[in-house]
Amino acid sequence: MAEDKIITLATRSYEHAEIIRSLLESEGIECFLENVNLIQGSISDGVKIRIREQDLEKAVKIMEEVERPELLKAEEKKRGRPSRHRILLPVDFSDYSSKAADMAMDWAARLDAEITVLHVFYNPVINTLPFAEAYVYDTSIDEMLIDLEEKAKEDMNGFMGHLKQRKKDKGLEKLHIRTKLLRGVAEDEIIHFSDEYEPTVIIMGTRGKDRKASDLIGSVTAEVMEGARVPVLAVPEDFEYKGIDNMKKVLYATNFEESDFVALDKLEKLVKPLDVSITFAHVCEKSSHKWDKVKMEGLKKYVEDKFPNTQIDFDLIQNEDFWVGMESYVRAKNIDIISLTTHRRNIFARLFNPSIGKKMLFHSTTPLLVFHARR
Incomplete structure (x- = not known):
């Protein structure tokens, strides 16, 4: 009989992973943790929750129930939050992080927002062996952790020195910028910190689509x-940023869904201080053009009533291929930011069917602003 395949269900903090393991085991799902620091287990980040592949479907359902209360907690915290705008700027100290930082500073000045610069450095915790096999602890790991943290602090100081000079050059001395260093898995820590910080928008740099896969911050x-509850603006490495005053046109790719109306309200508030025009566009096939035209007229009436003082245009892009139609339109109309709504999908969908937002991320050199349907 073939040996059961072991897979990673999720990566969480040590405390969160232990809770999930207890719940899974109480439901009869055999489970173990990897990347646990045996000496300092309580501070381990990036702990992998490992299960048998045959238990995946049942485990996913349990996971979705476990994760749901976190959203309720975040909503409760909002009651005590100040109304000031906040921008979260995750960085890796690269050139494309600097470009995203330039845009974040200009946008923060228009929104009267503060910025938190976040860097997540890798945590080389132990890879534990499953079940009854022996565990081994390398005593050099503690020294490595200290070295990595010191290097992260040094890099952050250098990056902040650059930002302070840019603030001075831009005449933004009153702009408040905080810093935050975290140890763990970058995407997980960014999402978890965002849940606590509740920024108005996350602004991130991303590498171009021609870079090798192992070197993509785009991933x-x-x-x-996929995971953040707030809008995320991805600034491509190949995007030529000429200042916020030159960002004039925002395109929202609508699919005539209810979630669009929530996103449109957030989009209008977010980009209105930039003094831009907004175009609602839909890519349609020839066969559905008449029906889509009727839908667009309905959307137009709603938007014009809702936002009477904002310059808004509407357009149907007729093309059999969404990507070809969208990219051709963006080039022809000199669009500066593409915006769309993506939908939260379960683990199976994320594995086998990448979202439109993720595909757009690697198909465009135009900044991409993504909203989530259930935020």
């Missing part, structure tokens, strides 16, 4: 888009 950005 982190894509995961943040």
Whole structure:
């Protein structure tokens, strides 16, 4: 009989992983944890929850129930939050992080927002062996952790020195910028910190689509888009940023869904201080053009009543291929930001059917602003 395949269900903090393991085992699902620091287990980040592949479907259902209360807690915290805008800026100290930081500072000045610069450095915790096999602890890991943290602090100081100079050059001395260092898995820690910080928007740099897969910060950005409850703006490495005053046109790719109306309200508030025009566009096939035209007229009436003082245009893009139609339109109309709503999908969907937001991330050199349907 073939040996059962062991897979990773999720990566969480040590405390969260232990809770999930207890719940899974209480339901008869055999489970173990990897990447646990045996000496300092209580502070381990990036702990992998491992199960047998045959238990995946049952485990996913339990996981979705476990994760749901976190959203309720976040909603409760909102009651005591100040109304000031906040921008979360995850960085890896690269050139494309600097470009995203430039845009974040200009946008923060328009929104009267504060910025938190977040860096997540890798945590080389132990890879534990499953079940009854012996565990081994490398005593050099503690020294490595200290070295990594010191390097992260040094890099953050250098990056902040650059930002302070940019603040001075831009005349933004009053702009408040905080810093935060976390140890763990980048996408997980960014999402978890975002739940606590509750920013107005997350602004991230991403590498171009021609880079090798192992070197893509874009994969982190894509995961943040999937998991964050707030809008995420991805700034491509190949995007030529000429200042916020030159960002004039925002396109919202609508699919005539109810979630669009929530996103449109957030989009209008977010980009209105930039003094931009907004275009609601829909890519349609020839066969559905007449029906889509009727839908667009209904959307137009709603939007014009809702936002009478905002310049808004509406357009149907007739093309059999969504990507070809969208990219051709963006180039022809000189669109500066593409915006759309993505939908939270379960683990199976994320594995086998990448979202439109993730595909757009690697198909465009235009900044992409993604909203989530259930935020």
